[in-house]
Amino acid sequence: MGVLTPLDRPNSYIGRSVPRPNAKRLLAGRGRYVTDITLPRMLHVAYVRSPYAHARIVSIDAQAARKMPGVRLIATGEDLAKLCTPWVGTMDHFKGMKSPPQLPLPIDKVVWSGQAVVAVVADTRALAEDAAEAVYIEFDELPAVVDIDAARDPSAPVISPELGSNLCFHGKIDTGGVEDIFANAAHVVEEEFHFGRHTAVTMEPRAIIADYDVSEAKLTVHHATQTPYQFQDIYARHYGIPESSVRVIAPDIGGSFGMKLHMYHEDMAVVGLSMMLGRPVKYVADRIESFVSDIHARDHRVRARMAADTDGNILAMDVEDVTGIGAFSAYPRTSVVEGNQVYRLMGAPYTFRNYRADLQVVFQNKVQMSQYRAVGHPVACTVTERLVDMIAEKTAHDVFDIRSRNMIADDAYPCTSPTGYQFEALSHHACLAKVKAMMNYDGLRAEQAELRTKGIHRGIGIATFVEITNPGPAFYGVGGARISSQDGAIVKITPAGDVHCSISVTELGQGTETIIGQIVAEHLGVDRDRIKVMTGDTDTTPYGGATYACRGAGIGGETALQAAKKLKANVLAVAAAILQDEPDRLDVQSGWIVEAGTGQQRIELSEIARIAYFRSDTLPPGTQAQLSVAHHYAPQGYPFAFTNGIQACHLELDVETGLVKILKLWVVEDCGRVINPLLVDEQIRGGVVQGLGAAFFEECVYGDNGQLTNGSLADYLVPMAVEMPDIEIGHVETLTLDTQLGAKGVGEAGTAAASAAALNAINDAMKPFGGTIAQVPMTPARLLKALGHI
Amino acid sequence: MKARAFNYVRASTVVEALKAFEDAQDDASYIAGGQSLVPTLALRLQAPELLIDIAHIPALRGIELQGDWLRIGALTRHFEVLSDPLIRLHAPLYSEAAPHVAHPAIRNKGTLGGSISHADPASEFPAMTLALGAELEIAGRDGIRRVPADDFFVDLFQTAIEPGELLVAIHVPVVRSGHRWAFHELARRRGDFALVGCGILAEFSGDVVEHVCIAFFSVGSTPLRARQAEEALIGKKLDQVAIAAAQAIVGDDLNPPEDEHTPPAMKRHLARVLLGRLLGEIARQDV
């Protein structure tokens, strides 16, 4: 006889690999993405874009274009500025931060190559593109600020002269004592790291339809976004429309990764164009446009050093990060969050207390850089973990030993990181031990030594990480951004005893709707397949933060849990009245009211609903059945629920060609309660692939004049299936006690450490040759250089 | 982006296609599989008034042994190149290259003739056309002519095909006993255009190299024969010394353009490595 587990309880769904109910629909081609939506009288917009990275707009001549077939409107920055107020991407808690005001389309100057300048609206996209070719813009080219050092040079042109310099933000952290420690430490290692820019490359590009109804002065926006309420707020405020008259609907979304929560100029313009025309206007970014207008990520140069004593005990870190964010800070979340997380996450898994860091966020004439999956984490993780490996080498420790010697003990919580992050409970040592066993570390080392004698060079690299999840208002709210950190759910029972849950967290393909359904099913006591979950519509879901920063499961899930419990109490109250019993002697299981102690079925939930909705006359006097509940939940304990884990990468480097075969990747991760193992593992795998993309393939390369030189999928390499290894995943579950659910986030863990593990593995493989690398992506050219071949 | 509007005709014979091109006063483009042409249309890099679809002309199809030559119709699709037994037997370098050309969806549409006419210097088939010593059958206003591969690839995307002419077929001298061959390419991702690639066809007399054709791609503005490396091998036994001599000189045979992602020094280095590996493989084919 098998051992009973919590999964053997009735309607226990939490912890079960329930497949996504919406996956079949999407596979069957029945998904409804913004691109699939055609509204009556809908028009299409194409944008004329700047060919220069930095230039004054001298004149715009659209005479000929206006006469082209099917053209309905040609609008410039000036036209839209009459409707839309400017926005500024700053937050108050980043002291001294600056960013210039932005408008949908520029009026007098362009600040990056590819910036939209003129909107051409026509009956079809092809006609709009025809006319766009006939718009003539005269530019006066200005020197472009491209390089991060050049940007800070006092003699450099200032992109926004009203700000006085190209410095967006300068932050410092200093715990004290760092200088002394480095002066006296037995071992000091240092390195200069380069992190290339990359971008999200979602399968579904950005897409939006704005539909302004003049008759009712109402705006409906169908928007491929992860944060509908945030955009409702923005459109209402900047176009002066009452909030209640703005509806944002996010239908099926084909990937987002943080890219679809920023305010883009083209998207803002579409709203104004619809208001000017009184007709729906659609904009779908094509792949070429995505490369020059979607946010890019990373772009850091980090100089860092680490000090250790003779035994390899880490004593201190000293870090200097310079990051280039484009010509302004993104709205409304700002482009400082990435750098802020880079310099606060450094060294987070370790016990040392002395830390100093300097962060400079600079403007440049490039596409905006902002939050993308694992914001800042891969940079902090790579720098820290490479330095730890360098200390290991200096002190002749194995890479596992150096970590177990220095990581915070699993029983030392609660505690804080050197930069003040508060940790409730992490499991670094348990994860370390688990991954070592999973990968058969000693066996791999023996194999490595043997293969080296045959000219085959394999590398093993590990990287420990923490991840910021479940952010409270400390993340955005305190900075003055109107971004909610709470969520809301409405759960109701239908007359047939089915359940509807509408909730403010959103579905982007990651499975939010699946896990919300699981949680409601378990805590209300019904079968999962009788629950319909609805998301992504500001008119039909309660207000909430939606999806960002790994919060859907931890915060949205807790909201659903509490709502379901509240509804269950209501159900039991009615049931008790009908059955003339006490509510606390009853329970709901699989859609039946049962005796709590025995599980004996008493009355079906559908029968309760039938009586409540159609025969309320038969209820005892004074009984008002409440079969719908609304509930909100905002995190209140720790500012963030930190997760942790470790990744290990095994690869083979062709030391003659610089080509790499990634053999295998292991992840052991602790996201607290695992609600759906299938979805958690796929989140990790997808994240790892993006991390390996950053490590080996993906980079937005700019020329000296600020032109993106590889802005197409022919030249920008995304990781593909053939090059990706098997990814084996293990879990440790340390629940957060801040919630009843105990879940933390998992969406960014894979990306957080994959590139660090890969970089360590490559350096391990190169050890016999003396070369090292501290730059991602690790292209064949860079590896051949490191190996001394070119 | 959307392609600019264009007219479309489907030709059913070579004569019809040539006529349509002439009538359009050169503002036309032939379309075969469309796998190179359509992306340039979608990006508005090209916007011909007329597309002439040649994909349904029977004379451009078929794979046939004609004496010592294999005739491969220009419309032969990449997937057919990959799987056809006659090509495998008589023009094996095409078969070996085919799995590295793009991905299945593209191989289902793209044609051998389209690839060779397009003459992308990073493409596998044009270089293998050189390595195999093929001849290209071209139809024009003045009838049919045959151009040896060595004279066919003129410059970047430029071939001996004059505007309005059609590539009808590729004629490959069949490989014989005494022939050995090898193909390999270095690419960052499977199916991508290679960083450097190479196909070699060598004819041995005993263990001495009698004749060899070394064709590189992705190392210049056309597919290139490494003439000096070939010279260094002829009349030699294919041993370590001979291979090293060919490797030492091959860099001079190549003309890689300046490119910040793959600088010329890197291309030359990779070509040396690749040449060494392929010659080593051919040496090991000794039976």
Ligand SMILES: Cc1cc2nc3c(=O)[nH]c(=O)nc-3n(C[C@H](O)[C@H](O)[C@H](O)COP(=O)(O)OP(=O)(O)OC[C@H]3O[C@@H](n4cnc5c(N)ncnc54)[C@H](O)[C@@H]3O)c2cc1C
């Ligand atoms: C994503 C992707 C990846 C690719 N990867 C590779 C790769 O790794 N290696 C590789 O070699 N190729 C690659 N290709 C290109 C592919 O192989 C093309 O199919 C091939 O280059 C052109 O053949 P086609 O029949 O599609 O020609 P088309 O696109 O129809 O035509 C190409 C050009 O040739 C002309 N043309 C075509 N046929 C004839 C003819 N019979 N006579 C005269 N002119 C003619 C056309 O007018 C046009 O100018 C890739 C393509 C894509 C889209």
